[in-house]
Amino acid sequence: MSSKRSRPAKKSLTSLYVSFTGVEPGYVPKRWVKFPVALLLLPPCWVLSLTFFSAMLNTTLNDFFWASPVFWFFSGGCAIAAILCEGLPKLVIVYVLGHELTHALWVWLHGGRVHDFRVGWEGGHIITDKTNTWVVLAPYFFPFYTAGWIIAYGLALLIPGVSAQWESLFFGIGLTWTFHMIYTVRMIKKGQPDIEYGGVFFSIVVIYFLNLVLISALLIVASPSVTWTGFARDLLENAMDFSAAVVKAVSRFQ
Numbered sequence: 001m002s003s004k005r006s007r008p009a010k011k012s013l014t015s016l017y018v019s020f021t022g023v024e025p026g027y028v029p030k031r032w033v034k035f036p037v038a039l040l041l042l043p044p045c046w047v048l049s050l051t052f053f054s055a056m057l058n059t060t061l062n063d064f065f066w067a068s069p070v071f072w073f074f075s076g077g078c079a080i081a082a083i084l085c086e087g088l089p090k091l092v093i094v095y096v097l098g099h100e101l102t103h104a105l106w107v108w109l110h111g112g113r114v115h116d117f118r119v120g121w122e123g124g125h126i127i128t129d130k131t132n133t134w135v136v137l138a139p140y141f142f143p144f145y146t147a148g149w150i151i152a153y154g155l156a157l158l159i160p161g162v163s164a165q166w167e168s169l170f171f172g173i174g175l176t177w178t179f180h181m182i183y184t185v186r187m188i189k190k191g192q193p194d195i196e197y198g199g200v201f202f203s204i205v206v207i208y209f210l211n212l213v214l215i216s217a218l219l220i221v222a223s224p225s226v227t228w229t230g231f232a233r234d235l236l237e238n239a240m241d242f243s244a245a246v247v248k249a250v251s252r253f254q
Contacts (some may be wrong), residue, residue: 034133034202041205046241048209050144051235052216053159055226063225070222073167077174079099087181093121095183100124133206136197140188143180146173179217181211190191 059065063161085091096120104114105127112130128135149172186193188204195203220226 016033032196038199038202042248043211043242044208045205046210047235048212048216050238051231052212052219054238055216055223055231055234056219059223059225061220063223065225066221069167069222070170073171074174074222077171077176078178081175081178082182085179089177093119093181095122095179096124097137098180100126102139102142102144103135104128105144110135129181132196136194137203137206140184140194140203140207141214143177143214146180149173149176173218176196177215184211186207217249 038080060071065071100117100119107126107128107130108115110130110132112128112135114126114128116125116127116128120125150169153169153172157164184207188207197203216231220228220231
């Protein structure tokens with residue numbers, strides 16, 4: 001009698017179930033690695049923060065960036081988003097939708113499949129066969145609606161007769177990015193299971209660093225005096241100064 005070949009075990013689905021808008025991954029591989037990684041990210045966070053705020057202060061005060069139309073349209077979008085988030089609590093459903101779509105997008109980017117997708121007033125969830133740090137934390141550093149606005153703006157420029165309107169672009173960026181940041185902070189304060197994936201400390205450091213990378217890029221694009229090469233040069237100088245300060249501090253204990 002020929003023996004029957006056993007069927008391969010069906011790949012289990014990981015439910016990214018959201019108690020409000022977070023996920024419950026269930027198992028974190030190599031969790032012990034993430035805390036040291038977060039510690040190693042602290043110096044880059046400090047150097048990038050110093051570089052960004054220095055560039056922002058210099059271009060605002062010395063180059064009168066605060067008086068430019070781009071600055072005011074961006075700020076106007078930020079202000080309107082803050083008012084809407086405070087005055088319209090039901091906007092949370094918009095955030096939940098973007099949150100779950102971001103999870104789904106990053107699942108697809110990592111070669112996974114989404115088997116279920118649900119959004120409701122009490123939260124939402126997706127069921128997928130792919131879960132990792134980027135999938136879980138993506139909604140906190142990837143502003144879904146901001147990316148959508150930029151793509152829509154780029155597509156609009158392909159229409160004959162449509163010219164670039166930087167004020168409109170940055171108004172939409174300010175509106176959507178502020179919406180993203182307000183609800184990101186709110187969700188973190190509520191204690192999301194997303195943030196517990198890999199450890200709270202690790203998640204907060206990664207979210208802060210990647211959001212700072214994004215806002216630094218926006219500053220470079222918007223400011224006429226802050227360039228990619230200039231920002232990179234200041235970043236390198238601040239990194240060297242930080243390294244020298246660390247070496248000097250360590251040498252005192254030897």
